[in-house]
Amino acid sequence: MRMRVKLYGTLSQQFPDYRHSQGIEVEIADGATVKNLLALLEISESQGAVVAMEGRILKADDKMGCGAHVHVFQAIHGG
Amino acid sequence: MKFIRVNMNEQTINVEDVPQDYMGLGGRGLTSIMINKEVPPKCDPLGPDNKLIVAPGLLSGTSLVNTSRISIGAKSPLTGGIKESNAGGTVAAALGRLGITAIIVEGQAQEGDLSILRIDKEGEASLIPAQEYRAMRTYQFVEKILEAYGKKTAVLCIGPAGEYRMPLASIQTSDIDGRPCRAAGRGGLGAVMGAKGLKAVVVDQGGKRADAIADPKACNEAAKVLSKIIKEEFINVNMMAPLGTAALVAPVNSMGAFPSYNATKGVLEGWENIGGEAMAELIKKRGGNTTHMGCAQCVIHCSNIFVDEKGKYVTGSLEYETIWAMGGMTGIADLDTIARLDNLCDDIGVDTMSTGVAIAISMDAGHKKFGDGKAAIEMVEEIGKGTEFGRILGNGPAAIGKHFNHARVPVVKKQSVAAYDPRAMLGHGVTFATSPMGADHTAGNLVGLYLAQQLDPLKPEGQVEASRFIQTAMAAFDVTGLCFMASVALLTPEAGEAFLKVLNAKLGTQFGPDDFPGAMGIRVLKAEKEFNRRAGFTKEDDRLPRFYYEEPLPPHNTVFSITDEEIDSTFDF
Numbered sequence: 159m160r161m162r163v164k165l166y167g168t169l170s171q172q173f174p175d176y177r178h179s180q181g182i183e184v185e186i187a188d189g190a191t192v193k194n195l196l197a198l199l200e201i202s203e204s205q206g207a208v209v210a211m212e213g214r215i216l217k218a219d220d221k222m223g224c225g226a227h228v229h230v231f232q233a234i235h236g237g
Numbered sequence: 238m239k240f241i242r243v244n245m246n247e248q249t250i251n252v253e254d255v256p257q258d259y260m261g262l263g264g265r266g267l268t269s270i271m272i273n274k275e276v277p278p279k280c281d282p283l284g285p286d287n288k289l290i291v292a293p294g295l296l297s298g299t300s301l302v303n304t305s306r307i308s309i310g311a312k313s314p315l316t317g318g319i320k321e322s323n324a325g326g327t328v329a330a331a332l333g334r335l336g337i338t339a340i341i342v343e344g345q346a347q348e349g350d351l352s353i354l355r356i357d358k359e360g361e362a363s364l365i366p367a368q369e370y371r372a373m374r375t376y377q378f379v380e381k382i383l384e385a386y387g388k389k390t391a392v393l394c395i396g397p398a399g400e401y402r403m404p405l406a407s408i409q410t411s412d413i414d415g416r417p418c419r420a421a422g423r424g425g426l427g428a429v430m431g432a433k434g435l436k437a438v439v440v441d442q443g444g445k446r447a448d449a450i451a452d453p454k455a456c457n458e459a460a461k462v463l464s465k466i467i468k469e470e471f472i473n474v475n476m477m478a479p480l481g482t483a484a485l486v487a488p489v490n491s492m493g494a495f496p497s498y499n500a501t502k503g504v505l506e507g508w509e510n511i512g513g514e515a516m517a518e519l520i521k522k523r524g525g526n527t528t529h530m531g532c533a534q535c536v537i538h539c540s541n542i543f544v545d546e547k548g549k550y551v552t553g554s555l556e557y558e559t560i561w562a563m564g565g566m567t568g569i570a571d572l573d574t575i576a577r578l579d580n581l582c583d584d585i586g587v588d589t590m591s592t593g594v595a596i597a598i599s600m601d602a603g604h605k606k607f608g609d610g611k612a613a614i615e616m617v618e619e620i621g622k623g624t625e626f627g628r629i630l631g632n633g634p635a636a637i638g639k640h641f642n643h644a645r646v647p648v649v650k651k652q653s654v655a656a657y658d659p660r661a662m663l664g665h666g667v668t669f670a671t672s673p674m675g676a677d678h679t680a681g682n683l684v685g686l687y688l689a690q691q692l693d694p695l696k697p698e699g700q701v702e703a704s705r706f707i708q709t710a711m712a713a714f715d716v717t718g719l720c721f722m723a724s725v726a727l728l729t730p731e732a733g734e735a736f737l738k739v740l741n742a743k744l745g746t747q748f749g750p751d752d753f754p755g756a757m758g759i760r761v762l763k764a765e766k767e768f769n770r771r772a773g774f775t776k777e778d779d780r781l782p783r784f785y786y787e788e789p790l791p792p793h794n795t796v797f798s799i800t801d802e803e804i805d806s807t808f809d810f
Contacts, residue, residue, distance in 0.1 A: 167513075178509070178514065210488070213504075231491065232484075235684065236485070237482025237721075
């Protein structure tokens with residue numbers, strides 16, 4: 159399935175052609191998990207990436223839904 | 238270790254050694270325990286019996302980085318309860334280097350008198366007449382003070398709103414560049430200072446009379462280890478330095494918890510325009526600074542300098558909470574307008590958060606339309622001019638709600654909530670409801686736990702316990718002068734141990750992890766709760782407004798679901 163992913167924090171820096179208005183379009187297998195998505199994007203665990211879909215934060219083993227808006231940002235504490 | 242007691246009735250200053258009862262306290266611990274002991278709880282917050290206490294942290298003035306938080310305490314004219322509000326900048330480090338544990342401002346000057354308290358580099362304090370600065374805004378005021386006393390002067394001052402004794406009035410502090418853009422914003426402490434007849438505290442930063450350290454070698458060694466940890470901490474390097482606290486706009490909107498349009502929605506339309514990513518891009522394009530050092534001894538640099546299209550300074554450190562209050566709550570998804578509002582609030586001397594919320598309530602009530610930036614700027618200007626409407630607004634969100642007979646007023650103990658909706662982040666509701674300070678994110682912010690997936694923000698289970706834990710920890714760290722960003726770096730065992738070493742080496746104590754943060758935090762919170770109880774607060778005051786229980790918040794369409802009984806168990810120490 160294809161999905162559009164938007165990156166926040168400083169994650170977009172590793173994608174030189176990243177345009178925020180468009181995000182990144184990725185092709186991922188049906189039933190793929192959050193972990194699979196981050197691996198595909200080459201975002202490592204140490205980068206503190208958090209994936210949210212439909213207003214909810216997903217766990218590493220949660221399955222990605224089809225056609226959803228996906229936001230990937232980084233862990234941060236309050237300000 | 239000395240107290241400077243300033244009697245505004247007599248215009249006299251007494252310097253005394255710190256009494257035994259207050260030894261080993263600093264920052265919020267000192268202000269709160271002293272208020273509970275010395276301020277009559279039912280006194281008029283703007284009368285002579287209230288005391289304004291200015292206290293650097295226990296570690297301010299030591300070699301440990303990021304320890305320049307200044308705590309200011311008094312009985313609050315906004316909440317009617319105890320208040321501590323702390324700010325960054327330069328004044329805490331300056332006082333620490335002079336061995337000044339606290340300045341205690343007592344009594345009240347004669348009507349019409351206005352003074353500056355000046356402390357020179359030897360630590361000598363004097364009151365100086367300040368009539369020429371009456372009703373002066375803070376930027377112009379600080380410029381004149383730096384001209385008069387030198388660039389290396391730390392300033393803590395009020396603007397016109399404080400002189401007008403408005404419950405939204407802040408106390409501003411100067412940053413590294415000498416701009417009054419840091420604020421002890423919450424609780425109307427500027428009004429207490431104004432009522433005392435004090436325009437400013439002006440401190441020479443060149444002092445070399447810091448308190449003796451019990452074990453200087455151990456203190457410096459541990460401080461060195463800790464400084465490296467704080468400087469290299471992942472979030473500080475990758476988020477706080479490049480984006481600042483504004484980096485929270487994306488996750489909190491993505492979680493549907495960004496209170497927008499006076500807390501009727503959890504996502505702001507156009508939030509990406511005001512997020513940390515967009516702000517950093519704009520600042521860089523215009524030649525501003527995204528990794529600004531704002532506070533003394535800071536190694537994190539979460540501050541920024543926001544400039545206009547011509548590259549001219551607009552405001553210093555545009556922060557998440559201000560972006561939310563002036564942008565999310567008002568529906569103004571435009572950084573230039575928000576930056577202008579931030580600057581105006583600093584200049585007039587009002588809390589950006591409660592002011593933004595008060596504006597949003599007026600918009601919700603139909604006074605102006607959501608998204609009307611021009612109207613928002615005019616409203617804040619009215620506070621500065623002291624017009625009739627400005628004075629109503631300056632009385633705070635609850636007052637403006639009453640003025641318009643509008644029921645949706647997001648406050649607890651009359652202080653506005655912060656940028657995390659209690660219906661989508663339940664634990665923040667617990668903190669807002671129970672903090673002795675009134676609704677206050679700095680009292681116990683749980684967003685980090687939610688993002689780390691240690692707690693589900695939408696499930697009631699575990700929220701009370703988490704809020705209790707973080708409120709206790711914050712009450713303790715607010716004693717030390719350490720900034721929140723630095724305290725986050727202490728979560729590893731190595732860092733926690735190094736921090737205790739610094740504290741013990743400074744004080745000559747043997748504190749273990751049970752003593753700090755645990756016992757210290759509980760001691761501070763108990764004093765605060767006791768003061769509020771004696772001031773007349775009951776558990777009925779520890780409640781969120783009804784609409785949080787009755788109006789579902791999109792997109793989750795949930796309400797606040799933690800019971801009163803659970804809320805009341807928060808401080809079952």
